[in-house]
Amino acid sequence: MAFIRSFLVSILVMCGAALSAQAVALPLDSEPLVIETEAGDVEFDVELALTPSDRATGLMHRESMPEKQGMLFRFDRTRLVVMWMKNTPLPLDMIFIDESGVVAGVARDTEPFSETVIPSPGPVRYVLELNAGAALRHGISAGDRVRHRVVDTSTE
Numbered sequence: 001m002a003f004i005r006s007f008l009v010s011i012l013v014m015c016g017a018a019l020s021a022q023a024v025a026l027p028l029d030s031e032p033l034v035i036e037t038e039a040g041d042v043e044f045d046v047e048l049a050l051t052p053s054d055r056a057t058g059l060m061h062r063e064s065m066p067e068k069q070g071m072l073f074r075f076d077r078t079r080l081v082v083m084w085m086k087n088t089p090l091p092l093d094m095i096f097i098d099e100s101g102v103v104a105g106v107a108r109d110t111e112p113f114s115e116t117v118i119p120s121p122g123p124v125r126y127v128l129e130l131n132a133g134a135a136l137r138h139g140i141s142a143g144d145r146v147r148h149r150v151v152d153t154s155t156e
Contacts, residue, residue: 033072033128033148035095035103035140042138044130048150049073059129060087070130074150081120081127085110091132094118095140099125101151103144106135126151 030045045068049055055073059065075081078099085092094107105121109132120127121142128146135141 030069031149033070033146035138036145036147037139037141038144039139042140044068044070044128044134046070046072046128046148050150058088059090059092062088062090065090065131067131067134070128070134072148072150073127073129075125075127078123078125080122081124083107083110083118083120083127084116085112085114085118088112093130093132093135093140095128095130095135095146096120096124097126097128097146097151098123099152101126101146101148103140103142103146105142106140108135109133 030047033044033046035042035044045066047070049058049071055075058073059071081096083094089112091112092110094110096104096106098104104124107118110118126146
């Protein structure tokens with residue numbers, strides 16, 4: 001009887017671990033983000049990468065992403081940031097955003113699976129990853145303003 005009980009507990013532990021691992025891999029709920037460009041406001045739905053673990057995973061292993069979706073990374077402090085495309089099959093545009101929500105620069109059409117370091121153009125607090133070509137299609141460039149609940153605009 002003790003063997004059966006031990007076996008059942010082991011099965012439950014393995015199922016629980018599998019379910020919790022699966023839950024971590026699912027996309028997070030997305031929220032609206034607006035970029036004020038010269039041509040007008042552009043809205044995207046973004047997932048958030050706020051913790052070191054979320055930022056380390058980012059959009060790795062994603063095969064596709066809807067056109068108007070992206071991921072917003074928030075770093076713990078304003079600093080020079082480096083990104084890369086390791087394990088990321090999607091070509092992306094990376095929008096580097098300073099602490100006040102102003103676009104500092106754009107890395108367009110990054111190479112999937114590349115381990116080449118992509119540096120921010122200066123100290124930033126946020127990085128927005130969008131499908132490659134989105135920045136060009138929507139006229140997103142340095143100086144544009146990003147509005148989202150996690151972006152600090154109090155330094156204006």
